Amino acid sequence: DEQKTNETVDRQDLPALGSEERIALNASAGEISYMTGFYYAASPPDIQAVLADELGYFDELGLEVTIIPGLDAEGMKFLAANQVQLASSGTPSQVIQSVAQGADISGIATFGAVGTSALLVMEDSDIYEPADLRGKTIGYHGALPANLIAMLQHNGMTIDNIKGVSVGYDPTVLSSGKVDALTIYKSNEPYQLEKLGEQVRIIDPGQFGAETSFGVLAVNNEWASQHPTVVEDFLRALLKAHEYAAANAEQAIEVLAKRSDTLYDKEAELNRWQVELALIEQSRSAELGVGWQTREQWEREAQMLLDAKVIARSLESENVMNNAFLEAIYEGSELIWLPDLNAAQ
Amino acid sequence: MKHLSFIEVKEVSKQYRQRDQMTDALINISLSIEKGKFVSLIGPSGCGKSSLLRIIGGLVKQDCGEVNIGGMTPMEAQKRKQYSFVPQSPALFPWRTVLQNMQLPFEVNRKATGDTAKQHELELIELLQSVGLGDFIHAYPRMLSGGMQQRVGIARAFGSGAPILLMDEPFSALDELTREKISYQLLNIWQEHQKTVVFVTHNIREAVLLSDEVVIMSPRPGRIKKTISIDLPRPRTVELEESQQFQQYITEIRAHLRQESRV
Amino acid sequence: MKHLSFIEVKEVSKQYRQRDQMTDALINISLSIEKGKFVSLIGPSGCGKSSLLRIIGGLVKQDCGEVNIGGMTPMEAQKRKQYSFVPQSPALFPWRTVLQNMQLPFEVNRKATGDTAKQHELELIELLQSVGLGDFIHAYPRMLSGGMQQRVGIARAFGSGAPILLMDEPFSALDELTREKISYQLLNIWQEHQKTVVFVTHNIREAVLLSDEVVIMSPRPGRIKKTISIDLPRPRTVELEESQQFQQYITEIRAHLRQESRV
Amino acid sequence: MANDEHEARGYQPPKAKLAKRFKRFYVRSSFWPPLAAFLGVFLLWELAVAVFQINPITLPAPSDVLAEWVNSFNFYVKHAWVTFYEAVLGFLLGLGVAFVMGVIMAHSPVLERTLLPIAVLANVTPIMAIAPLFIIWFGFGTLPKVLIAAIITFFPMLINSIMGFRSVDENHYEYLRSLHASKTEIFIKLRLPNSLPYLFSAAKTCVSLSVMGAVVGEWSGSSQGLGNVIMMASNYMQTTRMFAAIFMLAIMGIALTNFIRYVERKVLYWHVSSSSWN
Amino acid sequence: MANDEHEARGYQPPKAKLAKRFKRFYVRSSFWPPLAAFLGVFLLWELAVAVFQINPITLPAPSDVLAEWVNSFNFYVKHAWVTFYEAVLGFLLGLGVAFVMGVIMAHSPVLERTLLPIAVLANVTPIMAIAPLFIIWFGFGTLPKVLIAAIITFFPMLINSIMGFRSVDENHYEYLRSLHASKTEIFIKLRLPNSLPYLFSAAKTCVSLSVMGAVVGEWSGSSQGLGNVIMMASNYMQTTRMFAAIFMLAIMGIALTNFIRYVERKVLYWHVSSSSWN
Ligand SMILES: Nc1ncnc2c1ncn2[C@@H]1O[C@H](COP(=O)(O)OP(=O)(O)OP(=O)(O)O)[C@@H](O)[C@H]1O
Ligand SMILES: Nc1ncnc2c1ncn2[C@@H]1O[C@H](COP(=O)(O)OP(=O)(O)OP(=O)(O)O)[C@@H](O)[C@H]1O
Ligand SMILES: Cc1ncc(C[n+]2csc(CCO)c2C)c(N)n1
Numbered sequence A: 001d002e003q004k005t006n007e008t009v010d011r012q013d014l015p016a017l018g019s020e021e022r023i024a025l026n027a028s029a030g031e032i033s034y035m036t037g038f039y040y041a042a043s044p045p046d047i048q049a050v051l052a053d054e055l056g057y058f059d060e061l062g063l064e065v066t067i068i069p070g071l072d073a074e075g076m077k078f079l080a081a082n083q084v085q086l087a088s089s090g091t092p093s094q095v096i097q098s099v100a101q102g103a104d105i106s107g108i109a110t111f112g113a114v115g116t117s118a119l120l121v122m123e124d125s126d127i128y129e130p131a132d133l134r135g136k137t138i139g140y141h142g143a144l145p146a147n148l149i150a151m152l153q154h155n156g157m158t159i160d161n162i163k164g165v166s167v168g169y170d171p172t173v174l175s176s177g178k179v180d181a182l183t184i185y186k187s188n189e190p191y192q193l194e195k196l197g198e199q200v201r202i203i204d205p206g207q208f209g210a211e212t213s214f215g216v217l218a219v220n221n222e223w224a225s226q227h228p229t230v231v232e233d234f235l236r237a238l239l240k241a242h243e244y245a246a247a248n249a250e251q252a253i254e255v256l257a258k259r260s261d262t263l264y265d266k267e268a269e270l271n272r273w274q275v276e277l278a279l280i281e282q283s284r285s286a287e288l289g290v291g292w293q294t295r296e297q298w299e300r301e302a303q304m305l306l307d308a309k310v311i312a313r314s315l316e317s318e319n320v321m322n323n324a325f326l327e328a329i330y331e332g333s334e335l336i337w338l339p340d341l342n343a344a345q
Numbered sequence B, C: 001m002k003h004l005s006f007i008e009v010k011e012v013s014k015q016y017r018q019r020d021q022m023t024d025a026l027i028n029i030s031l032s033i034e035k036g037k038f039v040s041l042i043g044p045s046g047c048g049k050s051s052l053l054r055i056i057g058g059l060v061k062q063d064c065g066e067v068n069i070g071g072m073t074p075m076e077a078q079k080r081k082q083y084s085f086v087p088q089s090p091a092l093f094p095w096r097t098v099l100q101n102m103q104l105p106f107e108v109n110r111k112a113t114g115d116t117a118k119q120h121e122l123e124l125i126e127l128l129q130s131v132g133l134g135d136f137i138h139a140y141p142r143m144l145s146g147g148m149q150q151r152v153g154i155a156r157a158f159g160s161g162a163p164i165l166l167m168d169e170p171f172s173a174l175d176e177l178t179r180e181k182i183s184y185q186l187l188n189i190w191q192e193h194q195k196t197v198v199f200v201t202h203n204i205r206e207a208v209l210l211s212d213e214v215v216i217m218s219p220r221p222g223r224i225k226k227t228i229s230i231d232l233p234r235p236r237t238v239e240l241e242e243s244q245q246f247q248q249y250i251t252e253i254r255a256h257l258r259q260e261s262r263v
Numbered sequence D, E: 001m002a003n004d005e006h007e008a009r010g011y012q013p014p015k016a017k018l019a020k021r022f023k024r025f026y027v028r029s030s031f032w033p034p035l036a037a038f039l040g041v042f043l044l045w046e047l048a049v050a051v052f053q054i055n056p057i058t059l060p061a062p063s064d065v066l067a068e069w070v071n072s073f074n075f076y077v078k079h080a081w082v083t084f085y086e087a088v089l090g091f092l093l094g095l096g097v098a099f100v101m102g103v104i105m106a107h108s109p110v111l112e113r114t115l116l117p118i119a120v121l122a123n124v125t126p127i128m129a130i131a132p133l134f135i136i137w138f139g140f141g142t143l144p145k146v147l148i149a150a151i152i153t154f155f156p157m158l159i160n161s162i163m164g165f166r167s168v169d170e171n172h173y174e175y176l177r178s179l180h181a182s183k184t185e186i187f188i189k190l191r192l193p194n195s196l197p198y199l200f201s202a203a204k205t206c207v208s209l210s211v212m213g214a215v216v217g218e219w220s221g222s223s224q225g226l227g228n229v230i231m232m233a234s235n236y237m238q239t240t241r242m243f244a245a246i247f248m249l250a251i252m253g254i255a256l257t258n259f260i261r262y263v264e265r266k267v268l269y270w271h272v273s274s275s276s277w278n
């Protein structure tokens, strides 16, 4: 049942960027929906998507985009059902798992080449390395992330050596001693706990042989193959917006906050963005543009999932990722934008 | 030659089985009632009078035997709205006022009769007044005394206009005077509209006064002991009750009942 | 000097108000009943007999006036288990067998009497047999005919042993024979155990046969029209019913009732 | 009548004046006791928070919750309105479907045995788990939330209506049969009015279940409604806000429950349960 | 009796043999119609998945779900056992508390007006929202799940028991009063048996609500139980597994519901609803 539809399109046949035809072609795709990873949280690629919309980049490229607030992994289901055409995925894992379950989707860009998913312990904890986790209680949200399972495995343990327990999003389970360690996002819980005056320490699986990535943009393959320019230009707008978001963090957060009808914690989100931006910058290769993803990145993720028995068979990177769109919008590390149009104005 | 019987009960038996309790209610009952006749069922408590009445009315099915209502099964007779039923308990609907309870027979099966409840309203109110309930037309059943509830049940049957009246101890909760008054009212309605009445009672005097025939049943398991024709002139009057013949009938029926009682 | 009255009803009035329906049930009722007497209440349907009985039994509160039961309020009398109540509807509990229904008075207020239901079981079964329900001891009320249910209610009151019997048309669903038999049973129990009985009935003959006094009530709003002492020898027998005096009482009471009836 | 009977128990020695006034103003009032209850709960809670020095992230003081609620009143009302709308629509839909199914089941024992297991299946499926599917199937609008609320509402309503349709007085049933009332007529004239006490009993339960359903529905694929507010507040650990939203939901639930009770009193005047207690 | 009445309607011309056999084997059976219903649902679902080519990540085919369930049967049974245990304990606890509260309310109208609003408050509070707090308060053990199941169960049970305690026959009530039965005795002899039909009605609803409560409870603070399996599967996008767990839950819910119905039939033999339909 391998019905992958993300074969490379012959890009010579596509109308040129900035041309009337291209705008018309993009517009002919109609309204496209993008689902965020978690409401209007300031994570990539959501912050970029919202800003691209706000800054008018989508309009400029002839894209009619609706941004729908999502809830974690659910975006992949909407994507698979083509209820949305593009969605944010926290880690490559979600895309790989979905593909393993028969979803025809792939990741077309990944912002962070390291993970935000990590383990948090209290500063005075006696846990310093994976081996110290033996027999300890680890709290997780929903399910233990694959990178943590991999970290245990790389250090001669299995999940049976620890006691996993699903907890809510309240990190005080850690500070109150209910769990010895807590799976967290580097950009979120440490900040929350420090704000409460707690001293905490991060145990990063990346430093123990289990590196992951974050901030994936995923597409529905079938739809993408029908609308290659739309996907390409969508990604282009996001990466253009990234420049703004990176340079104007506070303004960017304001924009997100305005989008949110509901509660919004600007400080927490600013922190989230600052931390994740730092991770993006720190992990990015100098020759490649922001959002670049590599085969190795995806293969190591797939291997982790296979080892952790989350997926049943190994998946080739071609089945889960597609760099064609990145290739089309980058010249080296330089984003191809609309120079003539800008000049004309 | 005998008149063709209208209600024909042939060798009917009925047994109730419920949770280990097996009760023979009726054994081999045969009975014919001519059209337009007034027949009373009389017999000791628990002998199966209500059961027989309900079988005639098609409300309970006999175990064996046949019931024929002018060539129809009881179900078909029901369908053609042949019955007005006065149950042993008044069966008034607590969420309906007295008048609304009276209107029930007209609301049901409207298509079959083309009648509407509204049309009959005045008539029904008059009927209620005639049984002494003029002040309680819009009262709910809970606000009525036992006898008043019973009178609503009777008036409801009078009002409904069906040709066969099945009445199960309709006057049991009424005082003598009211009972008498309503008895004569019943006789009037019966004669005027040529109804056939099957009337269950414990009151021998009442049975003789009203009936063409009194069916005496024996104690459980119910069988028919004797059927007595009452050859008294109609219309029956109060004076008639003083007559010797009247008293003779009473004595005869009482004797039969006493004889049957197994004490 | 007059005997000190045991049950004393003084200028009691009662009005029901419910959803716009305002009913004067009792107006200015005064009544004294001596200890150990058998008093019948008789009157047209809806005149307030049940209401009066319930007021005496402390089940409904009068609007004004006073009720005194041997120096106690009805509530206190209730507390001391003075009452055996036979309601107009038999009030059998559907989830209890006939015998279990009989045992109810003994289960309730066990501390007060020290009695246990088990001790009385044989006695109660005998009582059930005596009212003709020997075959239905373990039946559920749903399986009984109307009259059979009523007999359970009566037997329950007989069995409970309280000194004041309040009976609301207890024999209304019974045939003449059963009625007679149970009447004599009631008289026996009453005499043997020196009970005080307040007895609501529509049956004039029955009232005369059983009572020391017959209280005649007038139609709604209920007032006491006349109290008639029945000076007939005890024990009352079937022969007595044929006596002229007996017939005179009946005629007198009937006359009073007729006179009161507003027709 | 039951009222009078209650009174009959009142043959008691005259009481002190204070007790009498207490009785008149407190015991008989339908306003003070609930107020006292709420105040009691709030005070206990406030005290507990103060005495045990509970972290506001774990459990905020009710006074703080109230302050937050008052300060952002418009915000909460705006979101409450969304949830209210979904819940009420869902309740009505669930009620309607339960009713129709109940009617069908009342008319055919075979269909009853066929449909009831499906209803049970719908009831025992944890809707929270499949809520996202609803959004996939029915979009991001109001519909999926309404449907979730309806599914949650549906089952108690169905079970109680079946019970109500069934437990009719045999005498009433027999009387209608004697008139050759059709099944439909028996239903309308007897089963339906007879089931009303049961239906209201269920409605009082379901009206808050429907609110819960709407809240669950709002957890994904929506950016408004109190369910969304709760989710966000929980993620930002703004427990005080979360409780303010829950407080708003509670007010909504109480208002809806009281509305049902009001209608019940109007409709069930004829039922024994409508006279006062013992 | 109602049985006989039903028969009475049967005066009909003799029917074709096939129809008769169909009637005997299908219409009257209590086994075939539910089976047909389930098969119908599954077939429709299977067809829908095949025809619309629904992605298994959104909705797996029932055959796949069944295969997964059979293949990992021991796994599902193991987790089902945990959830079952929590649900049943929660149900019993909720029932117990509702019952005690119902009794208290039946004895004092003031307490009723005081406690009912608190019960409504407990009912309208979305437990899913505060479930994570339960971990902080009660730890990771069985207790918080049992409590959540109990809270969900409690309200329908309370409302129905109040209704049942109230709607007693006035004649029965008056008769007991004439014996000077105490409130407790009236309660035990009359209100309680009278409320049983209502209580069973509620129990049928609540038993699956309690399962749902246990599942919600397992979403946080647990490492086993079907709720945990669902959560895990949902996170790993293993929708087929999620549905296998839901399927297991459904079996559990149906078994519990049928158990309640069985007990009901045994206990309520005296109630009209226990005779067959019309
Ligand atoms: N619960 C009630 N609510 C309102 N009115 C009532 C109630 N009970 C009785 N009444 C009214 O009070 C009057 C007297 O009723 P009661 O039951 O005492 O009469 P009764 O003499 O026992 O009549 P019957 O011989 O028919 O039983 C009647 O007019 C009746 O309408
Ligand atoms: N639904 C029932 N289930 C079981 N047995 C019943 C049922 N109805 C009646 N019986 C039994 O059938 C017998 C006859 O009952 P039925 O009601 O016909 O008597 P009846 O002559 O009307 O008595 P009454 O004069 O007391 O009303 C009784 O012994 C009764 O126990
Ligand atoms: C790397 C990464 N960042 C954010 C999310 C989305 N997300 C899921 S739960 C939650 C709230 C944390 O308090 C957020 C923001 C993700 N899935 N992966």
Ligand SMILES: [Mg+2]
Pocket: B049, B050, B051, B088, B168, C145, C146, C147
């Ligand atoms: Mg009878």
Ligand SMILES: [Mg+2]
Pocket: B145, B146, B147, C049, C050, C051, C088, C168
């Ligand atoms: Mg009366």
